[in-house]
Amino acid sequence: MKNVLVTGGAGYIGSHTVLALVDYGYNPIIVDNFSNASPKVIDRLEKLANRPIKCYSIDCCDKKALEQVFVENEIFGVIHFAGYKAVGESVQKPLMYYQNNLISLLNVVEVMHEHNCLNLIFSSSATVYGAPKSVPIYEDFPLHVTNPYGRTKLMIEEILTDYVKANPEFKVALLRYFNPIGAHESGLIGEDPNGIPNNLMPYITQVCIGKLDHVRVFGNDYPTKDGTGVRDYVHVMDLAVGHSLTLKKMENCSENLLIYNLGTGKGSSVLDVIHEMEKAVGHSIKYEIVARRAGDIAECYANCDKAYQELGFKAKYNLFDMCKSSWNFQQKNPNGIK
Ligand code: UFG
Numbered sequence: 001m002k003n004v005l006v007t008g009g010a011g012y013i014g015s016h017t018v019l020a021l022v023d024y025g026y027n028p029i030i031v032d033n034f035s036n037a038s039p040k041v042i043d044r045l046e047k048l049a050n051r052p053i054k055c056y057s058i059d060c061c062d063k064k065a066l067e068q069v070f071v072e073n074e075i076f077g078v079i080h081f082a083g084y085k086a087v088g089e090s091v092q093k094p095l096m097y098y099q100n101n102l103i104s105l106l107n108v109v110e111v112m113h114e115h116n117c118l119n120l121i122f123s124s125s126a127t128v129y130g131a132p133k134s135v136p137i138y139e140d141f142p143l144h145v146t147n148p149y150g151r152t153k154l155m156i157e158e159i160l161t162d163y164v165k166a167n168p169e170f171k172v173a174l175l176r177y178f179n180p181i182g183a184h185e186s187g188l189i190g191e192d193p194n195g196i197p198n199n200l201m202p203y204i205t206q207v208c209i210g211k212l213d214h215v216r217v218f219g220n221d222y223p224t225k226d227g228t229g230v231r232d233y234v235h236v237m238d239l240a241v242g243h244s245l246t247l248k249k250m251e252n253c254s255e256n257l258l259i260y261n262l263g264t265g266k267g268s269s270v271l272d273v274i275h276e277m278e279k280a281v282g283h284s285i286k287y288e289i290v291a292r293r294a295g296d297i298a299e300c301y302a303n304c305d306k307a308y309q310e311l312g313f314k315a316k317y318n319l320f321d322m323c324k325s326s327w328n329f330q331q332k333n334p335n336g337i338k
Contacts, residue, residue, distance in 0.1 A: 001027040003073050004247065007060050007108065008081030010037035012191045013123065013180055013236060015045060017079060019189075020240035022049045026247065029073055031066070031082070033059040036194065038337040044188040060104035063111065070115040077119030077250065079243055080108050083152070086198055087127075087295065090149035101152035102159075109163060113170075119250045120160070121173045121243055126232070126261070126300055128154045128176060135230075135267065136303035139176070139259050146295055164256045171256045173246045178232035178263030178302050180239050182322035183329035190329030191236075192336040200273060201233075201322075205330035208281050215285060217270050219292035224299055228270035232263035232301035235317035235325070245311040263302030264315040272319065280323035 004021055008014040009030030015037070021028040030042065034057060042055045054073075058065040060082050069075075083101040084090065090097040105122075112120060129137050130144030145151045160172045181201040183190030196212070197203045206212045220227035242262045249258065268276075278285050307313040317325075 001025060002076035003027045003029055005029050005031060005069065005073075005075045005078045006081065007031045007078065007104070008083065008123075009055070010034060010039070010041040011081055013177070013239060014079075014081040015041050015189045016184055016236045016240040017081070017243045018045055018053065019048055019184065020237070020244045021247075022051070024244035024248065026244065028053060029069070029075070030055040031058055031060065031069060033057065033082070038192065040337050041189060044337070048184065048186055048188060060107055061100060063107040066107055066111050067114070070111055070117065075112075075115065075117045077121065077247055078108055078112060078117065079121040079123070080105060081123045083123070085149060087147050087149045088198060090152075091147050094148035097148045097152050102155065105156050105159065109160070113167070118169055119171050119247065121175060121246055122156060122160060124157055124174045124176045125150070125153050126176050126178045126263070126302065128157060129300070131297045132300065135299045135301050136265060137261065137300065138303045139261055139306055161257060168256055171250050171258070173250060173258040173260070175242065175246060176259070176261050177239060178234050178261070178300065180236045181233050182235040182237065182317065182325045184237060185325060185328070187325075187328040187332035189337070190326065190333065192333070200270060201326050204274065204277050204285065205326050207285060208277065208327060209330050209334055213286065215274060215287040216290045217274075217287050218290060218296060220289045221292075222298040224269055226269050226271050229296055230267040230269050230299040230301065232266065233268055233273065233319060233322055234263045234315055235322045238264075238315040238317055242307065242311065242313045245313050249311050258310075260307040260311065260313070261302040261304050262307060262313065263304055265302055265304045267299060267301035268319055273323070276319045277323045277327065279320060280327050
């Protein structure tokens with residue numbers, strides 16, 4: 001079994017990807033500093049995978065510690081999730097974002113280079129498209145970012161593009177996620193934000209469980225079907241499988257820079273999500289229309305043909321499945337994974 005290092009493997013997308021890697025016959029090894037995830041996630045992953053999962057509690061900014069992981073294990077590839085990801089916080093603390101996200105990436109690539117590990121998947125984001133000129137968004141659309149978080153994603157894409165030009169034996173896949181929501185069907189792992197959630201789905205589930213009073217809908221005057229923002233919500237388990245398919249592709253392809261959108265190709269409005277969630281929980285959800293949130297765009301959804309044609313990636317879960325599994329996770333973990 002090939003060892004795949006998953007940085008940020010205890011986090012939301014990382015933890016689901018660990019399970020998908022096991023399903024696809026890889027041996028995931030987790031690196032996480034647990035700054036935004038609970039160590040309990042590891043026990044739960046072991047339970048779900050029904051086998052031990054090696055985990056190093058280290059920070060990717062600590063190059064020596066990272067090197068030791070490569071000394072102790074022969075690593076076939078790395079999936080790099082570790083990084084700060086809150087847009088608003090990145091505007092307040094830009095240096096913290098540049099420091100953490102860029103240094104950890106540079107360390108990962110340098111250590112991979114020293115150990116002749118040649119396959120890297122980078123966890124990028126649809127945020128690199130900024131406000132797109134049209135939807136759906138294709139991979140060759142112009143890139144433009146509007147906040148430090150997004151800029152770290154774009155800078156890393158550019159750094160890796162330069163790196164593969166100089167090192168053609170090294171393969172990189174840039175996976176641009178749209179809006180991951182949902183949770184593993186067990187309800188044992190899921191999105192577990194600290195404090196009041198910034199993102200729509202965890203906010204809604206916390207309203208449903210009674211921790212927050214009502215959903216604030218940020219604007220209903222966008223040029224969309226019902227005036228609220230439209231996004232491409234994709235089930236985190238579909239996204240997780242997308243990583244395994246990408247690794248399989250990397251094992252057999254000659255290209256050394258792969259770029260894919262991972263979404264469903266379908267746009268849903270904020271009100272669509274609230275109404276679908278009402279079906280999943282079986283009662284109405286209180287919401288209020290408030291002002292637009294600074295920096296938000298009207299519509300963002302993917303064209304996913306490239307990932308389908310080249311990886312065989314096709315999202316199998318719909319919005320109802322996503323709502324149901326998010327709600328299941330919230331109910332089983334009313335106070336998060338503590
Ligand atoms: N929204 C609300 N109320 C809330 C939260 C969000 O109405 O309480 C709306 C937003 O205005 C937007 C939609 O719900 O229309 C989705 O908002 P999220 O905050 O859940 O997600 P974003 O699309 O803003 O951002 C997400 C990730 C980013 C990533 C981006 C990529 O959080 O990290 O997708 O497109 F960069």
